[in-house]
Amino acid sequence: MATNLKAVRGTRDLLPPETDLWQKAEATARSVFARYGFGEVRTPIMEDTQLFARGVGEETDIVSKEMYTWSDRDRFEKFALSKVWLADARSRYAEWTKNTQLIDEKSKADMVFRRPDGGVTLVSFVDKASNMAWRSLVSAIQAYRDTSGTTDVLGLLVYPEEIGSEGIPADIRNDHTVTIDGWPVRGNFFSTSQSLTLRPENTAGVVRAYIEHKLGETGQLQKLFYIGPQFRRERPQKGRYRQFYQIGAEVIGAPSSGSESPLRDAEVLEMLATLLNELGITDWTLQLNSVGSSSDRPRYVEALKAALQPVKAQLCADCQRRAETNPLRVLDCKVPEDQPIIATLPQIADYLDAESKAHFAAVLAALDACGVEYTLNPRLVRGLDYYTRTTFEFLMETGLGTQNALLGGGRYDGLSEMLGGPKAPGIGFAMGEDRLVLTLQALNAEAAAQKLDAYIAPMGEAQNPYALALAKELRTAGLRVDVGDGSFRLKKSFETADKVARRIVIVGEDEASTGVLTVKTFTSGEQTKVARAELISTLKTL
């Protein structure tokens, strides 16, 4: 136990049997998603920092202080070095004939020059002079001699000469010197490093993939789900970790695919209700709101700011600050004294244009038709910049303490364009899997620790091979089987078997030679002799 290596703060190991519950949650989600026509998408765990800055919003807490962001190493560009060197070499070796064909796949030489004296020089561009680089050039020379029959073949290794030692000051990085045959060559051989970020959420990554792979060109509505870890550098709390898991889905597509239809909003919400019900969670409430189109929202924020100005001083300290930084959050304030004032503030519903109003009404009508219950919450505003129109949360009574939002989501009609993609309206959600599992635990929905079908107990180490072969046969037949060890006393085998399996199969000297095995069922205490040929069917009966 005493070790100084531990899971880092806010991260944790998930072990059996808890992982059974995770598998159950994920299996249920996959089954529901499949029935609604969703396919799985897996995006990288890290992305260009710009993706989140532009998608999620530079001013949100997530981006401004909760991301794991770092600068990737500078990347050596072989092509840049060869270009610079060639431009220089052309003036000095004007009479050389350039042949840019590579000699063969395996050789590491990049270019072949024919010299005026009739010989040949192979040139290899590398980021630093190493034994490996030199050896591969030598083998390239050898290969060239063998295949061409030319005997006069020389090698030239070209590299930025200051590189190869760490700690080069950043200000000279873009201006390296390459010295070849005593001539210095200057140029920029390194592309600047890229800022990378561990994904704090998955919607931006999915939309990026949608744009990158031109999924809009298919003309089809894209229904994608994901299950995976996300990362935020927050203070850990119950159900809140720095590496946390989300199950989410996105419906996105070109407008002609129907992606803007209120039917899609209602379908996603109805699917979520179904998913929660199938997981055995019934005490959820769906809170619903519309934050309007991308033009409604700024108009409302302005009106809210103006309305807050005269009453600000009467609000709690938090709200006075929010009135400046994030006026929408004032609506979320839970301080009782503030409620009368908040009630007088303008509501987003009054700032929706006709189109947004009609959209929202259509969503509600479809939900009514499906019998999905919801509560309108005009104060439900969501933190991320990309949300438009429908926004929602599913809240839980049990298990989560103050972190009672189990999942949330909304429509993001402008996100693709914010990321430089085509118009691609969409709606999606993300569910906190850590919180989902907590809720399932609170509901005592623990996946009943399924016992194995059989535990094979070899009597004496001589029976081990027979026992393992028998286990293999049973496992091939789809039975869940564990096998003990011949060194165990039979009593110990029974004790272990009773804990992990429904039946014990005893393999002693008699059993191995006659092929008739002793099988005991723990629940009934019944013990019988079973021929090996009938063992599988016996074990399959409950």
Add this chain to the structure above:
RNA sequence: GCGGCUAUAGUUCAGCGGCAGAACGCCGGUCUGUGGCACCGGAUGUCGUGGGUUCGAACCCCACUAGCCGCCCCA
């Protein structure tokens, strides 16, 4: 990032300045091819890490780390 509480056996916890403890679990025995029940026996361990006070620290003090709860914020 801020505040409060906590950290002792595999687990849940007691001990709060003087021999490191209980329950459950684990291992062994009663019982050499028969589990659950019973009885008997055994091992549990840098008392989160590092420093300080003291004749003496699991206990008091300081720092750090981690967990829980709340704030901020959010799924």
